[in-house]
Amino acid sequence: MGKKYDLVIVGAGPAGLMAAKVAGENGLQVALLERKANITNIYRVDGGFMAPMNEYTFGHTMTFNPEAKRIGFPVAGFSIRYEGPWNNGYGFDVWSPSGKYRVSFGKREEQRKDPKRNRMAVAFDKGLILKALLEDAQAAGVEVFPATQATGVEKKKDSVVVQTEAGETFEGLFVIAADGVNSRIVRSMGLNKDRKFYATNKAYEWGFEGLDLPHVEGITFVMKAEGMFSVINEAEKGHYHVGTISRNTKYDCKAMLHKFVYEDPFYSRWFKGAKKTYTRSCVVNMFHALKEPFKDNVLFCGDAAWLLEFSNCGAALTGWSAANAVTLAIIDRKINKEGIQSYLDYWDKWFYGPHGEIEFKSVEIGDFLDDSDLDYLISLATEKPLPATLDFYKLFNIIGSTYAELFPRISEERPDVFAKLMTMADQLDEQDEHFAKIGFPNL
Numbered sequence: 001m002g003k004k005y006d007l008v009i010v011g012a013g014p015a016g017l018m019a020a021k022v023a024g025e026n027g028l029q030v031a032l033l034e035r036k037a038n039i040t041n042i043y044r045v046d047g048g049f050m051a052p053m054n055e056y057t058f059g060h061t062m063t064f065n066p067e068a069k070r071i072g073f074p075v076a077g078f079s080i081r082y083e084g085p086w087n088n089g090y091g092f093d094v095w096s097p098s099g100k101y102r103v104s105f106g107k108r109e110e111q112r113k114d115p116k117r118n119r120m121a122v123a124f125d126k127g128l129i130l131k132a133l134l135e136d137a138q139a140a141g142v143e144v145f146p147a148t149q150a151t152g153v154e155k156k157k158d159s160v161v162v163q164t165e166a167g168e169t170f171e172g173l174f175v176i177a178a179d180g181v182n183s184r185i186v187r188s189m190g191l192n193k194d195r196k197f198y199a200t201n202k203a204y205e206w207g208f209e210g211l212d213l214p215h216v217e218g219i220t221f222v223m224k225a226e227g228m229f230s231v232i233n234e235a236e237k238g239h240y241h242v243g244t245i246s247r248n249t250k251y252d253c254k255a256m257l258h259k260f261v262y263e264d265p266f267y268s269r270w271f272k273g274a275k276k277t278y279t280r281s282c283v284v285n286m287f288h289a290l291k292e293p294f295k296d297n298v299l300f301c302g303d304a305a306w307l308l309e310f311s312n313c314g315a316a317l318t319g320w321s322a323a324n325a326v327t328l329a330i331i332d333r334k335i336n337k338e339g340i341q342s343y344l345d346y347w348d349k350w351f352y353g354p355h356g357e358i359e360f361k362s363v364e365i366g367d368f369l370d371d372s373d374l375d376y377l378i379s380l381a382t383e384k385p386l387p388a389t390l391d392f393y394k395l396f397n398i399i400g401s402t403y404a405e406l407f408p409r410i411s412e413e414r415p416d417v418f419a420k421l422m423t424m425a426d427q428l429d430e431q432d433e434h435f436a437k438i439g440f441p442n443l
């Protein structure tokens, strides 16, 4: 049996690293296990560390002071170090298939006049944030074990033991499982069996430098019948993530992205002369969020406990809260669920309570609407300015209410498109079942 720790953390993403830094700074003896050899390299698709500013996501907002080189979390009450490039984001744009119509969420010209007050987000370099958290954790005495893959946990009378692929064991009073969206710890403890399985998502993305865009900041979506594409500014000015994601496991996301970037009659002009900087991909399963992120002295944080894309900020916040809860449990000598209750309350107050039961229904738009239908529908929403937001939950509500108001007009002007929309609405549940059926839940 290896050395004993107060806390063993599995996974060094934003959730695990934040937990390691906080637990280490609180004086706990901590082991951090990470399967990657180089912890700060990002291999999986990720829109970047877009931190919400001037609006609340999961009840939290953030601040950035480049002079102090600190990113603040004022609702939670802490800040983290950041020394690197950054870029403002003002909102979403949704473009139509032909490129003729664009719906903007927010008025960029107005917002840009006072970026500090009006930006909706700041894009940071995720690798540099992970680096700063790792350095702080190590400075606080956290023992870091890269290239170490955890395979499961075993509950002992007064502790939990983490097993690794290499046959090592790490024993802690508590374990934080922060091993991401396809958490092996969650699966090995049998928790996926009680979670609704939605779908397997495939995503593919390229990094680009030097795009020729009509706008420079924010998140751009292009809706086409064959799929949706995103162009998102990175922390480094002039650099963008360009990608596509689908619940249809039969789609070839790489081929779709290639066609969009190099062959699309309108959008390929954005990429002429641009330089590709990286390729990332992922295949991730989407399960219902965990209602109670705790079992057998294991606390679940970040994507491991959520359904997908919890967000980098949400992940860091849960790591912070879980590490503080473990610290209090040890001070109070309550090495059990009662000891870490503050984490369960935090999870329920900000995350599961308000958002955990919301279901994101998804449809294959191309089964119902063609590019000219989408052009028509998007053209209608350009007539009235929509509120600025970078919050997906708000965004879906805004889109829903905008089109609900437009329904009478659509039914009069384009009864054919209206009929297709009604068929699509009728088949939402069937589509959901279809995506679950063609996925690979790997329980």
Ligand SMILES: Cc1cc2nc3c(=O)[nH]c(=O)nc-3n(C[C@H](O)[C@H](O)[C@H](O)COP(=O)(O)OP(=O)(O)OC[C@H]3O[C@@H](n4cnc5c(N)ncnc54)[C@H](O)[C@@H]3O)c2cc1C
Pocket: 010, 011, 012, 013, 014, 015, 016, 033, 034, 035, 036, 045, 046, 047, 048, 049, 050, 148, 149, 150, 151, 178, 179, 180, 181, 183, 184, 185, 203, 245, 282, 284, 301, 302, 303, 304, 308, 309, 310, 311, 312, 313, 315
């Ligand atoms: C397609 C996609 C796009 C996204 N875009 C955005 C975005 O634009 N903005 C945003 O804020 N968020 C975005 N996210 C979400 C964001 O990436 C995650 O919410 C965030 O990274 C979750 O952090 P985490 O620490 O919980 O997990 P992760 O970042 O996944 O970290 C988990 C860590 O655990 C390690 N690990 C896994 N298994 C083991 C094991 N068995 N043993 C040891 N280590 C292990 C992994 O190597 C990884 O380092 C996106 C996510 C996806 C899937």
